[in-house]
Amino acid sequence: MHSRDRERTRRRLLDAALVEFAAYGIAGARMERIARIARCSAGLAYNYYGGKDELFEAVQSEVVGAAMVEFDAHDLPGYAGRLYDLQHRHPEFARLATWQRLERRGSVSRVAEVxxxxxxQEAGVVSxxxxxxxxxQLVLAIASMWSNGTCSNHLERRRCVEEAVRRLVEP
Structure with missing residues (x-):
């Protein structure tokens, strides 16, 4: 019972932090607000995660990371389309990525994708x-350019994303 309560509290903190970081960024987020949304004390939030930076990393890896689409260098248009779909369904993920780029320049590592x-490219599949x-970076930018999640022509935009990436990478 005790470990289930701990897990439930941890999950509430992650969910609350996702909302807070998407709205205010890392610098603007407040542990007290996160704790209030999660219905626990700020002290407990610090006990679980240590601070904002650790909590932001946990949100990135456990919440966003679990939902991310698989990268496929041999099908970059399909990857871009799936990423667009994810950000259309969850615009808060795109906001988190924007905050990370703004507040933690150079901290996003995409070594495996590169x-x-x-x-x-060496195999002649990508230009x-x-x-x-x-x-x-261009594929990520194209996939994210309409990430506000509110559009009536989702399928048309998705096709546009895929076609733009297709033309970008075709040999």
Whole structure:
């Protein structure tokens, strides 16, 4: 019973932190608000995660990471479409990524994706007109450009995302 309560509290903290970080970013988020939303004390929130930075990392890895789509360097248009779908369903994920880019410059590591694109370029599957690093960043930008989650022409935009990436990477 005790471990279930701990897990439930931890989950409430993660869910509350997702809302708080998406709305206010890392710098603007407040542990007291997160604790209030999670219906626990701020002291307990600090006991679970130590501080905002650790809690933000937990949200990124446990909440966002669990929902992320599989990267496929041999099907970048499909990957971009799936990423667009995810951000359409969960615009708070796109906001978290934006806050991370704004507040933690250079901390996002996409080494595995870059290496996969580089290998696909060497195999002739992906164009080499841009560096592998630039291809990854461009694909992410295209997939995220309509991430507000409120559009009536979702399928049309998804097709546009896929076609733009297809043209970007075609050899």
């Amino acid at each position: 290496e996969a694109v580089r290998a696909a 080499s007109r841009f560096s592998a690093e630039h291809v990854v």
